[in-house]
Amino acid sequence: MVIRGRIRREKDHGDIVGQKGIPQDPGSEKSNETWEWTQSELGVEWDTDEDGNINVIPYGGHNTVRTIHPAIGHGSAITVPLTEKVTEMGVPIGTGRMVTKFFRDETGRMVGVQVNEKAKGNDPTTGNPVYIKANKGVVLASGGFGKDVAWRAQHDPHLDETVDCTNQDGATAEALAAAMKAGALAVHLDWIQLGPWCSPDETGYGKGPSYIDANVAYGMSIDPQTGKRIVSELADRRVYSNAIVENGVPLLQIVDEQNIPKWNYEANLQPAIDAGITKKFDTIEDVIAEYSLPDEFRAQLERYNTYVENRNDEEFGKMIPEDAKPLGDGPYYITRIWPKVHHTMGGVKTNMDAQVLDVDLNPIPGFFAAGEATGGVHGACRLGSCATADCLVNGRLAGQMAAQSE
Ligand SMILES: Cc1cc2nc3c(=O)[nH]c(=O)nc-3n(C[C@H](O)[C@H](O)[C@H](O)COP(=O)(O)OP(=O)(O)OC[C@H]3O[C@@H](n4cnc5c(N)ncnc54)[C@H](O)[C@@H]3O)c2cc1C
Missing domain, CATH: 3.50.50.60 (FAD/NAD(P)-binding domain)
Incomplete structure (x- = not known):
């Protein structure tokens, strides 16, 4: 789609x-x-x-x-x-x-x-x-x-x-x-x-959601235990939140710099980084090391990038925006997400x-x-x-x- x-x-x-x-x-x-x-x-x-x-x-x-x-x-x-x-x-x-x-x-x-x-x-x-x-x-x-x-x-x-x-x-x-x-x-x-794109690393709305909510279409979120996606990142808030809560652990929202629009970078990403909610990594290898991601993560990343190239998410049917690019060389931005009312x-x-x-x-x-x-x-x-x-x-x-x- x-x-x-x-x-x-x-x-x-x-x-x-x-x-x-x-x-x-x-x-x-x-x-x-x-x-x-x-x-x-x-x-x-x-x-x-x-x-x-x-x-x-x-x-x-x-x-x-x-x-x-x-x-x-x-x-x-x-x-x-x-x-x-x-x-x-x-x-x-x-x-x-x-x-x-x-x-x-x-x-x-x-x-x-x-x-x-x-x-x-x-x-x-x-x-x-x-x-x-x-x-x-x-x-x-x-x-x-x-x-x-x-x-x-x-x-x-x-x-x-x-x-x-x-x-x-x-x-x-x-x-x-x-x-x-x-x-x-x-x-x-x-x-x-519940808003699915909230950070468990801060109280209230904080600095994370403004950036993540506007960027969910362009990255993927994974369970760090399995390295796999569990839901379409563009699902409605009920479906997305329920999936996270049922899965039981905060997901990692993963996106690289080329997939972040300039307005969102300036208005929202920088404050999330400054608050320590979103972390920046130069390469995907650094991300894997930081979160001890299992091997399956590499296979998931490859599959996801194919979906972006083909504009067809075979796993969860996410609508891939025309301007989305496969996750590339970095830098990468990672935010933990967990729902809040x-x-x-x-x-x-x-x-x-x-x-x-x-x-x-x-x-x-x-x-x-x-x-x-x-x-x-x-x-x-x-x-x-x-x-x-x-x-x-x-x-x-x-x-x-x-x-x-x-
Ligand atoms: C962090 C955040 C981000 C959001 N971002 C978006 C977005 O990007 N796009 C979007 O469409 N929606 C967004 N929403 C939702 C949207 O902002 C709210 O639904 C909307 O602001 C509600 O407006 P309102 O005028 O009905 O009430 P409010 O803006 O909540 O105003 C109600 C006011 O009444 C006061 N009040 C309550 N009880 C009493 C009382 N008994 N006596 C006197 N005063 C009282 C409250 O204190 C408040 O000041 C967001 C919501 C939040 C919390």
Whole structure:
């Protein structure tokens, strides 16, 4: 299977209607418009080639090459100008406040929230309560709950405190719990994603994943005990993570310098090397000696290089990018990988107008939600790079709907 390095437009799916007539694919047609908006309104610069064409990269789980990334390689390219824009528009941003309760009036309309000021950590029983009245509506955008060990382990007991997480400390569930207490329907709470490309040699997200995630298509990962691959390196995160955990030991992600795009080298590889997460070796012999790799590794490397040359992975069916080259003379870059909790697919159920639904599947008037706080948008396993599209498309929609809400 060969990946052509160009954007293929997805088919117009129209309204995909699911259970009880609820459209299941909110905002799927607005991605391009939103991408253009990030440039015209926020001035976001996306990575291009020398001729100014947008660079697209292969990403785990996708069936075609379609992932784009900011020129600086980080999401702050979007969040910083967004914050500046909001500030410029005179919208106050309150920090250090925890939403702990939602209020509905006698008609069921969402009319305000309680926030606790100076709460301790993520404990909703602490802090001074302050009440905020909603003039038009309330938008829930509290993100996922990957860092809330008690909550996530209730829904998937495998994911207790022994499993690390890539999220920031505020990725907890108290706002979601408050929304549920106010009558919101929550779905898919046990669909919790692990990122397979994390490093067991650092805590949290750290420095390794940004580099590895964007480079999995171009190298191979092997079990150091057997010297063999165990899965397609471009499998979706669920398949890849399950394969690693079932196999039982961190894999070695192996790539040589010629297979690392310049942008990823500068933005992400160097920081991973500086942090000691990724190690550089001049030759493959040095790699074999360092990790005491068995003889089978040489045979695996030869097979893998044949797959790259033929654009046909006979072992795991990985899509080989057109610009991938057989692993050559070096230098080589090696990173150990082991999964960590990364994304929570579950949250409040919304409809195509970003309205939060109640347990009878009726919209709660004046209540909207977007981003990782919602559930049902991504199915069982979010594809890498689709969260940003979800957050921006549905975040804009939720804001527009709230502004029009009476
Ligand atoms: C390390 C990392 C890298 C990622 N890289 C990519 C990528 O390359 N591409 C991609 O598409 N996706 C990526 N994702 C996923 C994507 O970034 C997230 O899904 C997305 O940022 C979620 O945005 P959000 O606005 O819904 O929530 P967030 O950005 O998480 O914002 C929610 C905010 O609400 C605050 N909050 C929570 N509870 C309360 C409360 N009770 N009261 C007040 N405030 C509260 C949180 O502290 C947080 O500040 C990545 C995720 C991580 C963790």
